[in-house]
Amino acid sequence: MPPVPTLSEAESKVRLAAHGVPFLPEHDVTDVDAAVAAADELGYPVVAKLNGDAIAHKTERGLVRLGLADAGAVRVAATELLAAATPDDGDVSVLVAPMVRSNREFICGVATDEQFGPTVLLGVGGILAEAIADVSLRLAPITRADAEDMIDDLATQALLGDFRGEAAVDRDQLIDVLLGLSAAVTDDASIRSIDLNPILIHDGAPVAVDALVEVA
Amino acid sequence: MPTITDAQFEALFNPRGVLIAGASTHPGKFGFVSLHNLLASGYQGKVFATNRDGAEVLGVQSVADVADLPDGEIDLVFVCTPASYNPELLRAVAAKGVKAAFLTSAGYGEAGEEGRKAQDELIALAESLGVLIAGPNGQGVVSTPADLCAQIVAPYPPAGGIGVASQSGNFVSSFMNWSTQTGVGISRAVSAGNAAMVTVPDYLGWYAGDDATRVGLAYLEGITDGRAVYDAFRGITPDMPLVVVKGGATAGGAKAAASHTGSLAADDKVFDGAMRQAGVNRAATVEEAFDAAATFATQPLPKGNRVVVMTTAGGWGVVTADAIHESSLDLIDLPEDLTSAIDEHLPPRWSRNNPVDLAGGETRDTVPTVMRLIAEHPDVDAVIYLGLGIQHNQGRMMERGRFYPDHGLERIVAYHERQDRRFAEAAAEISADTGKPILCATELATADPENAGPKAIRESGRLCYGSGNRAVTALDHLWRYVSWRRRHLDD
Numbered sequence: 001m002p003p004v005p006t007l008s009e010a011e012s013k014v015r016l017a018a019h020g021v022p023f024l025p026e027h028d029v030t031d032v033d034a035a036v037a038a039a040d041e042l043g044y045p046v047v048a049k050l051n052g053d054a055i056a057h058k059t060e061r062g063l064v065r066l067g068l069a070d071a072g073a074v075r076v077a078a079t080e081l082l083a084a085a086t087p088d089d090g091d092v093s094v095l096v097a098p099m100v101r102s103n104r105e106f107i108c109g110v111a112t113d114e115q116f117g118p119t120v121l122l123g124v125g126g127i128l129a130e131a132i133a134d135v136s137l138r139l140a141p142i143t144r145a146d147a148e149d150m151i152d153d154l155a156t157q158a159l160l161g162d163f164r165g166e167a168a169v170d171r172d173q174l175i176d177v178l179l180g181l182s183a184a185v186t187d188d189a190s191i192r193s194i195d196l197n198p199i200l201i202h203d204g205a206p207v208a209v210d211a212l213v214e215v216a
Numbered sequence: 217m218p219t220i221t222d223a224q225f226e227a228l229f230n231p232r233g234v235l236i237a238g239a240s241t242h243p244g245k246f247g248f249v250s251l252h253n254l255l256a257s258g259y260q261g262k263v264f265a266t267n268r269d270g271a272e273v274l275g276v277q278s279v280a281d282v283a284d285l286p287d288g289e290i291d292l293v294f295v296c297t298p299a300s301y302n303p304e305l306l307r308a309v310a311a312k313g314v315k316a317a318f319l320t321s322a323g324y325g326e327a328g329e330e331g332r333k334a335q336d337e338l339i340a341l342a343e344s345l346g347v348l349i350a351g352p353n354g355q356g357v358v359s360t361p362a363d364l365c366a367q368i369v370a371p372y373p374p375a376g377g378i379g380v381a382s383q384s385g386n387f388v389s390s391f392m393n394w395s396t397q398t399g400v401g402i403s404r405a406v407s408a409g410n411a412a413m414v415t416v417p418d419y420l421g422w423y424a425g426d427d428a429t430r431v432g433l434a435y436l437e438g439i440t441d442g443r444a445v446y447d448a449f450r451g452i453t454p455d456m457p458l459v460v461v462k463g464g465a466t467a468g469g470a471k472a473a474a475s476h477t478g479s480l481a482a483d484d485k486v487f488d489g490a491m492r493q494a495g496v497n498r499a500a501t502v503e504e505a506f507d508a509a510a511t512f513a514t515q516p517l518p519k520g521n522r523v524v525v526m527t528t529a530g531g532w533g534v535v536t537a538d539a540i541h542e543s544s545l546d547l548i549d550l551p552e553d554l555t556s557a558i559d560e561h562l563p564p565r566w567s568r569n570n571p572v573d574l575a576g577g578e579t580r581d582t583v584p585t586v587m588r589l590i591a592e593h594p595d596v597d598a599v600i601y602l603g604l605g606i607q608h609n610q611g612r613m614m615e616r617g618r619f620y621p622d623h624g625l626e627r628i629v630a631y632h633e634r635q636d637r638r639f640a641e642a643a644a645e646i647s648a649d650t651g652k653p654i655l656c657a658t659e660l661a662t663a664d665p666e667n668a669g670p671k672a673i674r675e676s677g678r679l680c681y682g683s684g685n686r687a688v689t690a691l692d693h694l695w696r697y698v699s700w701r702r703r704h705l706d707d
Contacts, residue, residue: 111481117442135481143704145703146704148703
């Protein structure tokens, strides 16, 4: 168990959405048939992930199934994911969400600094994120102007424009993500940290495909 | 924490009378040096001293007992006595009307558990007596509007618009040494020492409302309450630009373990973000910090980021252009009408581009004329001038050589000297006329301070930048402050 309790992905998203952080429509289901019905409604391809309060590192455990192209693939994936749950995971469910592809990744989040208190972060994401360390932080709460500054602060400005055939990042929507994170940590004192990682760019819109909230 | 009153700050920075407590007859002791520095720098108020034996020191008749001093004539006590004596001293001087004390004394918060206890008790006592405590364990306070140099170290800088507050006394000296060297003056300077009662942000907060101070310059290290520092700075920057250089890591750093965001949010990134958010100009080095503060203090703020570089030789211009490309400034394409206007004054070989390379085509009036054409153009927000001092550099060599003053050398040397002086004066004059920053850069600022170019800039009260790169960095600080104001304050 991590030292600080984490919320499940689904509950993290519900909490953050209440403060204005935008997410894609997705379904949180508990059996295989419901997973297939959800995928039919969303349209293919979809992603299926095992969801639970104690599941903080899904990718490392192989609990994320990407690019499921039809009902048969969803049925197999949902069956395997539910079977992979261990007793330590507690109550689990399957998250079915639209599949988003993106050539670039960002990370947004909240971290609590001992000196400065809660901070909002925007950074270049992906597997090289920590090596590149192209991030900008501000103290929560932030203003719209602060959010604009954060975007301007990033050294890798090329990732924000038209990129490898993808549309430029919609700045206003990215600002909304940052303001939503700020509102969440400002309004909810129990939140210690938030990870929206990765944030993908879908038709210019920043889309948080995963969310992890740590609470005190 | 009680609020420090304006009257207490006035007592510290504009005292009507100063008492040196613990004056010494030994010229190696702080109690002698502080009295010396106070008297030697021309302080006009009344000066008093205490000394165990009531000795005369530097012509000042000291007293052994504070009770023998007049009432209501002393605002500031400069304390060189041992920590153990200070509570008694504080009570006695408060009875005489003293409102501020600068403590050089060591043996307080920096000296372990016992020292911390003594410090807490002293501050509690001072609060009950209504006395501001600066320090303890600091080097002193300088206030040029009051001709006040109450410190145990040199120098006493020229008067000007930079207000210094530092957690390290040595950096106060550094900033004041640069002030002395460059001629860009200081308004107030204080070494916060242990900052037991008054912190660096507190001093800067007072500077923000001080007419003599145009910019705050601070050195920080070992921050223990980052959020309070942020709040204080964010309250200051709308009224006064603030240049900060920081040493060391913050005391924090413990992050939630499972968070990826936490591992990316390194201490310095948090500090850096907080400073940007507060509209603070953070400098990477103390040299950069002084350059930036000196520029805030002596140049008008730019209204845009469009820069023209004017140079008497190619290489300087090229490297300076590179630096501009790496900054938030814009090396604009020369407007056509400006190019045509400059054509009238230069031979056809000039660059016809930005940087404006005069290509050695100058006659007597070329530099001031072209500089004015550039600065007055509505599409130009700032000018950087490279190559000041070249003429007099040759003049200085001729003057020292064995052929001087014959062969027409006396006349040409005087001409070169006049010309470089004129160029420097033109830069200040055109800047004042247009309300646009004009920065002159040459290594002669330090290589040969007696060169007429840098010398005249010094006399104009502005900064002569050591290189084109340093001018670009300083101007970039001004533009980033203006940009912050526009986005965050609706300027």
